[in-house]
Amino acid sequence: MARPTRTTRALSQNFLADRATAEHLARVAVPHGRQAPLLLEVGAGKGALTERLAPRCRELRAYEIDRRLLPALHTRFSGTPHVHVIGADFLTARAPGTPFSVAGNVPFSRTAAIVDWCLRAPALTDATLLTQVEYARKRTGDYGSWTLLTVRSWPRYEWRLAGRVARTRFRPVPRVDAGIVRIERRRTPLLEPAAYDAWRRLVELGFSGVGGSLHASLRRAHPRRRVDAGFRAAGLDTGVLVGEVSPQRWLRLHEVLGA
CATH class of the missing domain: 1.10.8 (Helicase, Ruva Protein; domain 3)
Structure with a gap:
């Protein structure tokens, strides 16, 4: 197995190396029979998840901060005009003013900042994020306990754990498993x-x-x-x-x- 480079470690990159996992994550993000009008991907990486998300939305903006990966991404999706590969940090993106979804294999070290970005976006409808399993379980109440962030946002957002992913399905292999966090804005908030x-x-x-x-x-x-x-x-x-x-x-x- 190739050793992770210094840049890979600095960016907290663990690329999905399992097609079935990418397909499952895409199905959770956009259930069968639906099509997202606009979807933003956090960290396109080598495009494993991007490829699965593309048929499920009318427009896909795939953000990738590592510029070494951009040439291959542009080549891979050159024939897919509704997929826009953007060489930038997702956290610097301006939130769209129209309804949109977020999905991605989130860099573990930046999970909190990415979730905060999502919760602050007025037009966000849902987010499907692959995070460290401990984060996923804590935020969704899977341990039988609840965090401040989850409770505070509960009247507007529903949190749930949508699956667990073995660490062996990533390259390089991280130290811990991952979990799929699904955050959905409620159509009718629980409070005025x-x-x-x-x-x-x-x-x-x-x-x-x-x-x-x-x-x-x-x-x-x-x-x-x-x-x-x-x-x-x-x-x-x-x-x-x-x-x-x-x-x-x-x-x-x-x-x-x-x-």
């Missing part, structure tokens, strides 16, 4: 826009850790009787750890404390 600031403040206060427990943290901004009522409505024990509270139970807390 006017309520979202109160939701964000509530969740961030709960995750602050101040007071040593979720119950104690929330009492810093709300009377104990209301916090108790919220916990009863959500079916929570007062000693529950903040990470153990599902987004659905947070919504019940918000109904009581955000009123």
Whole structure:
């Protein structure tokens, strides 16, 4: 097996080397029978996923930061006019103003920044990202616990784990397996826009850790009787750890404390 170059390591590049995995990822990104109007690919690499995404969208913008890979990418997709290979860092891209999707085999070291870019894009409809498996499981609640980012964004976005990929299906082989994270913007948000600031403040206060427990943290901004009522409505024990509270139970807390 060829050893990874210094540039490959610096860019956190692990190329998909399995066609079945690329096909599965493309199917998750754009389910059978659909066609995305506009799809942005994060890190086209050598084009394994690009090739599978191309038939599933009307326009594909494939971003690749490593300029050594661009000549081969341009040649490979020269006969596919709706595929635009862009030699640039995806994170510098301006988010389209019309509905669009994102898909990609994400550089593990840049996952958080890429997810943040997606969540900030007003016209994003969905994102399908191949990340480190630990990140994928944490963000989607697969460990039975939930993170601040997931809970805070839950009224607008649904997060789910759409599969696991063995590390041996990449070249060079990373140290850990990967997971497919699927983030979908809800057609109907779970909260009205006017309520979202109160939701964000509530969740961030709960995750602050101040007071040593979720119950104690929330009492810093709300009377104990209301916090108790919220916990009863959500079916929570007062000693529950903040990470153990599902987004659905947070919504019940918000109904009581955000009123």
